[in-house]
Amino acid sequence: MHVKLLIPQTVPTHIISGFLGAGKTTLLQHLLSQKPENEVWAVLMNEFGQIGIDQQLLPQQQGYQVKELLGGCLCCSSQLPLHIALARLLTETQPDRLFIEPTGLGHPAQLVEQLTEPHWQSSLNMRALITVLDGSRLHEEAWVQQNLYEDQLKAAQIVVVSHGDQMSGTDEKALEKLQEEYQAYSQSWFKTANGELAxxxxxxxxxxxxxxxxxxxxxxxxxxxxxxPIPEIKQLPYHYVESSQGYHVAGWKMPRRWIFDFDSLFELLCNQSNWLRIKAIFNTSQGWMIFNFNPEQFNYKTGQANTDSRIEIITSQLGNWLDFEKQLMACRLDEQNT
Known part of the structure; x- marks a missing residue:
């Protein structure tokens, strides 16, 4: 008598992130339509409010299991509700493929960090993180320069541009500029209409x-x-450097209570060399200021108060970041009080 041993397989798991109204659910609907008949696919959806709506838009027939996690954001709130919901979904459904759609207010990088912990490595086979952005709104500067929008885009390995058939000439130019701006992140970009993507x-x-x-x-x-050993930390202030495809991204995040002299800060940024992009938001002597520098233009403007001050510099070669940091800290006006 031969006994067949069933070896548990890790479940291919896709995270589909994107800002509010970007078209995540439409994309998910089309992906679900490609399910082979002999497979069971599962979906875990997170809505910030207490009333579930998106679940009603997804297939309810046999072979699909949809579970909603309501209230709060599974990316940054307590991990316990996520762990419980996900464990139950995997145990009860035993899916062949899993899709997770976090709320548009979520930070997908934090969710990936949770799901790549050792606890889940025997259960989940994490696939490329997807961020959906609305191509027809790329001309709206206030929309694309929100910090949460940028965080979602930087976390993406695959960027799906929705509403491609509704994009204006201004949107097309904005997309080209956006792709150039994020070239350091080694992303694949797809333009779609009606969420149609293989x-x-x-x-x-x-x-x-x-x-x-x-x-x-x-x-x-x-x-x-x-x-x-230099410890890894979670609290502000902190510094990081990441490299990919010959590009380097150096970043700093600092407490919002730190105030920087605008003139000194602006002079420091203008005096940098060999960079491809500088993006920052600082609490300055002239209020909150947003900086968006590329080699052709040095743009800055007033902005709303942020949760922190932050800067990222993209280069094609490693810089003297210690020297830059010293000069950056010299721009602080409140240093003697902290």
């Missing part, structure tokens, strides 16, 4: 980005001198 186009392994949040470089010197 599953094969997005079914690629998740690539781990080596972003480690560490203390400011000036503080790291104390660990080096003491021959101690």
């Amino acid at each position: 599953l094969d186009a997005i079914d690629h392994p998740h690539l781990v980005t080596s972003r480690i949040l560490q203390p400011l470089l000036m503080q790291q010197k104390t660990f080096v001198s003491a021959q101690e």
Whole structure:
């Protein structure tokens, strides 16, 4: 008598993120329509409110299992509701493929961080993270420059531009500019109409980005001198550098209570060299200011108060980030009080 051993297989898992109204559910509907008859697919949806709507838009016939997680954001709220909902869905459904659609107010990078923890590695086979953006709204500057929108786009391995058939000439130019701006992130871009995209186009392994949040470089010197390992941290302020496809991204995030002298800060940014892009938002002596520099234009404008001050510099070669950080900290007006 032969006994067949059933070896548990990890479930291909796709995260479909995107800002509010970008077209995530429409894309998900089309992807679900490609399910083979002999497979069971599952969907975990997260709505910020307490009333579920999106679930009613998805297939309810045999072979699909849809579960909603209502209230809050599964990306950044307590992990327990997510872990419970996901564990139940996997146990009860035993799906061949899983799709997760977080709320448009979510930070997908945090969700990926949760789902790539050792606890889930025997259950989930994370696929390329997808961010959907509305191509017909790329001309709206206030829309595309929101910090949450940018966070979702930077986290993406695959960018799906929805409403491609409704894009104006201004939208097309904005898309070209956006692709150039995010070239350091090695993304694949797809323009779609009505969410029509083949599953094969997005079914690629998740690539781990080596972003480690560490203390400011000036503080790291104390660990080096003491021959101690530099710790990874979660709280502000922190610094990180990540590299991909010959590009380097250096970033800093700092508490909102830190106030920078606008003139000194602007002069520092203008004096930088060998960069491809500088994007920042700072609490300054002239209020909150947004900087968006490319080699052709040095743009800045007033902005709304943010949860933190932040800057990212994209280059094609590693810079002297310690020297830059020292000059950046010298622009602070409140240093003597902190």
